[in-house]
Amino acid sequence: MRSPSFRTMPPDGGPLRVLVVGAGAMARVWLRAVLASPDTVLAGVVDLVPAAAEALVRRAGVPETPTGPELAALATATRPDAVVDVTVPEAHLPVTLEALSLGLPVLGEKPVAATLPEALRLAAASEAAGELFMVSQSRRYDRHLAALRDRVPLLGRPGILTTDFFRAPHFGGFRETMAHPLLLDMAIHPFDTARWLLDADPVSVRCEAYNPSWSWYAGDAAATAVFEMAGGIRYVYNGSWCSAGLETSWNGAWRLSGELGSATWDGEHPPEVELCEVDAVPSSEGEAGQAADAPQGVADAPQGVADAPQGVAGALAEFVRALRTGTVPAGEVHGNVLSLAMVKAAVASAQRDRRVHIGPLIEEALTEARKAATGPEAARLHAWPSASEALAATPRGLHRAG
Ligand SMILES: NC(=O)c1ccc[n+]([C@@H]2O[C@H](COP(=O)([O-])OP(=O)(O)OC[C@H]3O[C@@H](n4cnc5c(N)ncnc54)[C@H](O)[C@@H]3O)[C@@H](O)[C@H]2O)c1
Known part of the structure; x- marks a missing residue:
């Protein structure tokens, strides 16, 4: 199987223009990080509830920021470089699919998706689009x-x-x-x-x-x-x-x-x-x-880490670095699916009252994902030899035009 690759951006470009989708409680933390980082500027905020997006930018002290209820429309109007998805887990699939289809890399809140089949669809969609999809596990930073x-x-x-x-x-x-x-x-x-x-x-x-x-x-x-x-x-x-x-x-x-x-x-x-x-x-x-x-x-922190951005700001910094350099970030979707698999396997074990093996659980999820997929990710899912092999394939950052 060919290694998945993602589009990178010129390292000497200006700050990344970020569109934040989802304007709830956690979006406040993300807005602070995007506004504070020298690597990013806020392009706009999307929320199904327009008043939520408007209230968020007002409270963050940037009331002039464009807001709206639709990702595609605001992306056309504001021309962002990337999307930060801070919606509820059930919306991670549609929001990420839409952003990738618009040619935008995505930094998404955990969990990668609401279900394992949806998580596999997003890994395949990232491959099909050739765009980075990274899940923010902010507690790593x-x-x-x-x-x-x-x-x-x-x-x-x-x-x-x-x-x-x-x-x-x-x-x-x-x-x-x-x-x-x-x-x-x-x-x-x-x-x-x-x-x-x-x-x-x-x-x-x-x-x-x-x-x-x-x-x-x-x-x-x-x-x-x-x-x-x-x-x-x-x-x-x-x-x-x-x-x-x-x-x-x-x-x-x-x-x-x-x-x-x-x-x-x-x-x-x-x-x-x-x-x-x-x-x-x-x-x-x-x-x-x-x-x-x-x-x-x-034990003290290793050199270079003590002053590094922490939490959400750390995830944002790693996302930008990955897009600039092609380094595969922690939380890249293929690897991150296994963190969600641990959760789903633990729940399944509790419900079935027996030990659950992760490998078969992921292969079952692939069968479900293949049935449900309708977009460009479907062909990728069918080309995967197995879920475990596809998730183990190391993605590469590639400089490509566009
Ligand atoms: N890393 C952490 O420590 C941490 C902490 C809290 C929450 N989270 C994660 O952050 C995410 C958001 O959590 P929250 O507490 O902010 O939720 P929330 O319910 O407060 O806010 C979610 C917002 O998303 C909007 N939304 C839902 N579907 C949408 C769609 N399709 N398009 C646009 N907007 C949409 C809702 O209208 C709402 O305003 C979740 O995935 C959650 O697990 C992470």
Whole structure:
């Protein structure tokens, strides 16, 4: 199979003109990032509800910004270079398909799409259009998480990664009525982080989802999932959205156990690393020698990361860099589908009360995606030898005219 490629833009061009689609709560954060970045200018804001778009630009202090209810019409009027999609998950498919068909690269909020078949359609649509589609996993852009990831090799072979997440938010609205609020709305963040920290993809999961007796959520507000990751590593997620008192950070509390020691991160402060004594590692003396010289204690962010933009601003900076240089960004749609697959597999395991393997789940999704696809993505989906091979193909940035 040919490697997918995406169009890049001249590195010496001016700032990227960005059209933001979706003017809800999270769009406020995105507007701040777009307006603050030297790499971007705000071309316009689209929302199905025109008053929402108008209120957003007014509140952001840029009331003269063009707004409207239709992406294609505002794109024609404002000639943007890219789209930032901050709509609800159900709209990620139509908005991204439309933007790609207009020849615009897309930076979309998580999750990539509402369902796995839709996510595969978007990966294929990105290939068909030759445009970048990157999903913003903004929690990856954190200097303390970068410090933790930087130290992972010191621990030798990783074996066990855990996240504890215990909070008690009262959101009101859709989260309190959906079937799996914690898994569907929140867990994608740590699941995606686990893939990134371990540099390993998921193989299977056994998950139990449940609702504590005092919970104010209709659906299951708590879950425990044990993932097998590539290489036999176990990732254990233990979370609740109705646990008041001694709350963890929004990133959760992390522990990584490796052959040569452990690392912990509370999600807010620099991580801590402790390597075991040289004598305590009789089976691999070469690596133990390394461990003796390795730094221990509190870990600082790697060089160049400490001052890098964090959160949403970090995702925006990486998107612009990818379009300028052709470097494949974290969150490029093909890889990111696997973070959504972890969520969907965990929900399926809880519902079926058994272990669920990720590979077959993705192939089933491809069958559904092929049936549903009607646009230019259909031919790509039918050309894929399998979903797993298509998702593993590394995209390349290509300088092309236009
Ligand atoms: N990264 C994070 O930490 C984080 C936090 C919150 C939300 N999110 C994500 O951000 C996205 C938006 O969440 P939110 O809380 O802002 O939602 P929201 O409901 O507050 O706002 C969504 C907006 O999108 C608009 N919209 C819906 N369909 C549209 C369409 N087809 N075209 C144009 N506009 C459309 C709605 O009218 C609404 O104004 C979701 O994908 C959510 O998962 C991410």
